Amino acid sequence: MSNIDEEIRREVIAEVYRQVDDLDWDGMTTRARSDWYARCIDDPLIGGKLTRFIARDRVRVWVKDGPIKELPRARYGLGPYAQFAVSRYPGMEQIAHQAIGPEWLADPETVEVKPNRCLVHGPESKVLMIWGPAADLADLVWAGINTRVDGGAEPLIVVASPQGTRLSEGEMLRHRLLAKEATIDLRHITLRLARV
Known part of the structure; x- marks a missing residue:
């Protein structure tokens, strides 16, 4: 290039x-x-x-x-x-609000990519929110496992699906079971694209 x-x-x-x-x-x-x-x-x-x-x-x-x-x-x-x-798509703060709750604040100074992740601070704790599409689930889980091994903040996986794509109940259950095997919490959300 x-x-x-x-x-x-x-x-x-x-x-x-x-x-x-x-x-x-x-x-x-x-x-x-x-x-x-x-x-x-x-x-x-x-x-x-x-x-x-x-x-x-x-x-x-x-x-x-x-x-x-x-x-x-x-x-x-x-x-x-x-x-x-x-x-x-909504920013990391909006993703945190949608996945965890409105009182959680994303720390933009901690953003990393591949996969997307950042620290999110709640009322009494913090988590490392790791987010991306269902197609990247293996990378999301792997990042969560590495965070746990490295002694970082508690990982939380957010499978973020663009509006218009739909995961079946079976797919979502499988995602949760796979994350559970790694003892990592996983949430599903839908994202809406908005023109900037």
């Missing part, structure tokens, strides 16, 4: 995020996403700008491994692409 002009790189990331937001990316099938990747190569605002700096056959990979890979974190307001997000 370093050989792409910075202004062009920023313009392309902003355009990618604008388009995927208009397309309802989270609701798209794998095939529809693949079709969009193919179209973006010829799009003058994406591939047209990138091919001045990288080979045409690298455009899809650049878009997929850069802006799209960072899209979930950007929507949480985290990571290097956050400023380009057109829509955002």
Whole structure:
């Protein structure tokens, strides 16, 4: 990415995020996403700008491994692409309120990613809130186990599903049972994207 002009790189990331937001990316099938990747190569605002700096056959990979890979974190307001997000999920404070209660306060100085996590302070204790989608459950549980082994704050896993995606009762029960095996509390919440 370093050989792409910075202004062009920023313009392309902003355009990618604008388009995927208009397309309802989270609701798209794998095939529809693949079709969009193919179209973006010829799009003058994406591939047209990138091919001045990288080979045409690298455009899809650049878009997929850069802006799209960072899209979930950007929507949480985290990571290097956050400023380009057109829509955002609720912030960590709102996630804590929804998952634990309104008296819990997230500490933005403790935010880490991969998976997303931060300390959340309650009336008499604190927890390390670890959140992400159901697809990342293994990473969420693993981060919780590592927190426990490292002697950190009590871990709490929050499986955060975007509105429009639905987990079955069986899936949610399985998540809770898996977390219980690691002696970690787990909560499920639904997140609504909002335009910024």
